[in-house]
Amino acid sequence: MSLVLTESQQRQFDEDGFVLVENALTPDTVDRLVGVVNDLDTRYRKMQNIAPDAAFQVRNALAHHEELFRLIDHPVLFPMVVDAIGPNIQIRTSHMDVRPPCPAEFANQPLGAKDSFFPWHSDGPDFGYPVTNGAVPFVEVKVGYYLxxxxxxxxxxICVVRGSHLMSPKRIHDPEHPIDPARIFEVNVKPGTAMLWRTALWHCLTPNLSVKTRKCLYYGYHHRWIRPADYLHQSPELLARCTPVQLQLLGELNGGAKNYMGDDPVHPISRHWRPREEDLPVKTWYEEQLKLKENGGIR
Structure with a gap:
């Protein structure tokens, strides 16, 4: 039984690789987040001498402002994340993306072309994930918040290719296997919409030919036995104010324990590989919520 994902949403997630959630963020929340993004964008562009019309990104965004941190266990999307990938998870990455209007000549580039400003790709480490039976194993989901x-x-x-998470990323730019235009979905959404998606989906961006700057946030969740991409440990100040669920999502073990059980030099065991029950507060929370659902209500 799932907590919040409906059968149709689960089917779409499995087959297409993504689910849209309209009005995931309230208008007030969107306004606050836009203000935060604007402030960080202004500050860091000046700090790093980045032109005002250049695309810009902040990684490990959750550590840069309380409003960005709060999204890691958002009450609407986080239950969907756990339904989708399970409770033994942590944040791999969080990033803030800002894209001002781009040069008009970008419109002449084929969508997602290998030599375009933003080629088709799937998310993964350098050298890629292993491909098994022609597809990347399911190891990560992302939530996109569109502001x-x-x-x-x-x-x-963002544009995604429906069902491409079931195909090898080695085919993305293979001229013998061109992308079927009928499978391309441009995520044309209103502010406050969120997207839960499998990062093995092939995706690219349309050029921003509007007069407004595009602003969005992405949070990636993967299994705890994989290393995160944009942090090793968060600051002690941030960790000190976390709930147990948030600590797990930031890769920490219960009570600040180290990675290995005990001091046995002969048989050390990683608690990210073999977690104890107390290392998985997300699992405890999820099971409690499922029981509440069975009894007629979810907190």
């Missing part, structure tokens, strides 16, 4: 209006064509929206 600006992307409802019009060529406003910088």
């Amino acid at each position: 600006t209006d992307l409802s019009e064509h060529n406003a910088g929206a």
Whole structure:
């Protein structure tokens, strides 16, 4: 039994690789997040001498502002994440993406072309994930939060290829296997919409030919036995104010324990590989929520 994903959503997630959630963020939350993004964008562009019209990204975004941190266990999307990939998870990455209007000549580039400003790709480490039976194993989901209006064509929206998570990424730019245009979905959404998606999906961006800057946030969740991409440990100050669930999502073990059980030099065991029950507060929370659902209500 799932906590919040409906049968149709689960089917779409399995077959297409993504699910859209309209009004996931309230208008007030969107306004606050846009303000945070604007402040960070201004500060870091100046700090790093980045032109105002250049695309810009902040990684490990959750550590840069309380409003960004709060999204790691968002009450609408986080239950969907756990339904999708299970409770033995942590944050792999969090990033803030800002894309001002781009040069008009970008419109002449074929969508997602290998030599374009943003080629088709799937997310993964350098050298890629292993491919098994022609596909990448299911190891990660991302949540995208869209803060600006992307409802019009060529406003910088992400495009995904439906069902491409079931194909080898080695085929992305294979001229013998061109992408079927009928399977391309441009994520034209209103502010406050979120997307839960499998990062093995092939994706690219449309050029932002609008007059507005595109602003969005992404949070990637993967299994705890895989290393995160943009941090090793968060700051002690951030960890000190976390709930047990949030500590797990930031890769920490219960009570600040180290990675290995005991001091046995002969048979050390990673608690990310063989976790104890107390290392998985997300699992405890999830099971409690399922029981509440069975009894007629979810907190």
